[in-house]
Amino acid sequence: MTKASAVMLGEVARAVGGMLTGDESVAVRDVTHDSRQARDGSLFVAIRGEKTDAHRFVADVMRRGAVGVVSELEQPADFTGAWIRVKDARRALALAAAEVQRHPSRELKLVGITGTNGKTTTAFLVAAIIEAAGEPSALISTVEYRIAGERMEALH
Known part of the structure; x- marks a missing residue:
């Protein structure tokens, strides 16, 4: 993704209907819910599963260079990165991915x-x-x- 076409965190927050705490001008390169795939520029969507709560990987994804976290939970008091609070993290994952990739399905x-x-x-x-x-x-x-x-x- 070129710098001119980069999607900003504020755009993603609006697309998912979330409340952003943090810098809305940060560029988002990709969206993932798998902490092992997080890298520089990733937006991590923390989802509670049946066996694992992805919130336990938040510190790790931030160390890997993630630009922020999308979550149904409130931002922890000790978390200093960008946080987007949403009602439904699974829905936000789909909406955020579509926004960051500039809605490729619209061309199909x-x-x-x-x-x-x-x-x-x-x-x-x-x-x-x-x-x-x-x-x-x-x-x-x-x-x-x-x-x-x-x-x-x-x-x-």
Whole structure:
């Protein structure tokens, strides 16, 4: 991401409907909920899971260079970084990622196929027609996934 297109923390806070404590002019490079993937410029979304509460990794992600934390909890008194408090961290994860990546899904053309019989065959035919027209396509079916020329078996 170039500096001109960098997304600022304040923009992300507004996109997720959160309350920001900290510098809103900090550039956000990526968004993650996996503390092991946090790096310089990351925004970490701390989510409570069934077995692990990601809030226990906040200090670690900040040491790794994260620019802030998104959480449903109030900012701890001893935390000095940027904190965005939200009502729903899982929803905020999706909204923040979309904002930081500048909403790539808005550029997609989507074809959905529904019905009782013939969905997979129809999906494969539609993908073939799109590709024959010289357009890139991706495919999600019960048989396989295709994206950027790669095929992966669908595991149900």
